[in-house]
Amino acid sequence: MKTVIATGIILAGGNSSRMGTNKALLKIGQKTVIEKVIEEIRPITSELIVVTNHFDEYEFLGLPLVADKRKGMGPLAGLEAGLLASSTEKNLLVACDMPFISQTLAQLLLEQLSQNDAAVPYVEGRMHPLFAAYRKSCLPEIQKSLDENQLRMRSFFERIRLKVMDELKIDTMTLFNMNEPSEYEKAVQYKPFK
Numbered sequence: 708m709k710t711v712i713a714t715g716i717i718l719a720g721g722n723s724s725r726m727g728t729n730k731a732l733l734k735i736g737q738k739t740v741i742e743k744v745i746e747e748i749r750p751i752t753s754e755l756i757v758v759t760n761h762f763d764e765y766e767f768l769g770l771p772l773v774a775d776k777r778k779g780m781g782p783l784a785g786l787e788a789g790l791l792a793s794s795t796e797k798n799l800l801v802a803c804d805m806p807f808i809s810q811t812l813a814q815l816l817l818e819q820l821s822q823n824d825a826a827v828p829y830v831e832g833r834m835h836p837l838f839a840a841y842r843k844s845c846l847p848e849i850q851k852s853l854d855e856n857q858l859r860m861r862s863f864f865e866r867i868r869l870k871v872m873d874e875l876k877i878d879t880m881t882l883f884n885m886n887e888p889s890e891y892e893k894a895v896q897y898k899p900f901k
Contacts (some may be wrong), residue, residue, distance in 0.1 A: 711817045713797035715752040716789030717744055717761040718782055718837065721803075722868055725886045729764060731803035733885070735894055739808045740885070741768070747810050751817070752799060756792050758785045781858050782837060784848060790846050796820075802837035804885045806894050812881060816840035816872065824867035828875055828882060835882045836860035 719741060723730045731741040740744070741757075745768065749755060755770050762772045773792040777784040797820045799813055812828065817840045819826030827839040837860065848863040857863075859873055885891045 710751055710753055711797060711814065712795055713752050713799055713817050714789070714793040714795045715748040715788070715799050715801065716793065717753045717755065717757045717801050717803055718785040718789070719757050719761075719765060719803040720782075720785045724761075724874055726888060726891065730891070732764065732802065733828050733891055735806050740894075741765070741803045743761070743806050744801050744803060747808050748754075748786060748799060748801060748813055751810055752812050754794060756789055757803075758789045758792075774872060775815065777853055780853060783786055783858050784853060786820045786860070787846065787849050787853060790841065790843050790849070793843055796843050798841050798843060800837060800841055802884055805838055805883065806885070807878075807883055807897070808838055809877065809881045811854065812838075812842075812875070812877060819870045819872070822868070823870040825864070826872055827864075828877075829871045829873040830875060830877065830882055834861060834871070838882055843865065860886075863895040 712748050719731045732739045757765050757770050757772050760774050775784045775787050775788045803826050814827045820840050824845050825841045828835040848866045852862040885894055
């Protein structure tokens with residue numbers, strides 16, 4: 708895998724209310740979920756940023772930490788904060804609760820930004836905008852959505868050049884995210900192919 712001039716933006720701003728504890732810091736094997744995410748994307752990105760409103764919980768990572776500019780507005784506001792802090796045009800967005808993301812898919816998503824403003828996987832009938840690639844040039848449209856209180860991640864997709872990655876041949880666990888204790892249990896029991 709080759710490093711791309713791109714920023715990895717890790718969203719860790721949620722309250723983990725359904726999990727009952729900080730899901731990013733739950734362990735799978737010897738590592739926390741957020742450490743697994745970092746380990747997977749670090750080799751292919753030129754910088755990493757963690758977007759969080761709880762700096763004390765993530766200082767141990769030794770990465771730049773940025774807070775949401777607009778509190779309580781969900782992952783779209785996290786993407787805004789990450790893009791504002793990013794020093795690169797190409798960016799890979801990853802939620803902190805996706806323990807099995809794939810470096811190969813990450814690279815494929817970033818490659819799509821040569822001709823598109825964003826690239827989003829579409830698997831099993833749904834979009835996965837929390838493991839996707841976005842150009843910094845998406846910022847004005849993201850900010851417009853936030854200004855209008857349109858908080859869904861897809862709210863600005865119709866206003867940009869979007870590549871929907873709908874022909875992916877991947878293990879569906881690649882896009883698995885954990886919100887509840889039962890999903891964490893599933894993640895702990897999962898034996899990836901590698």
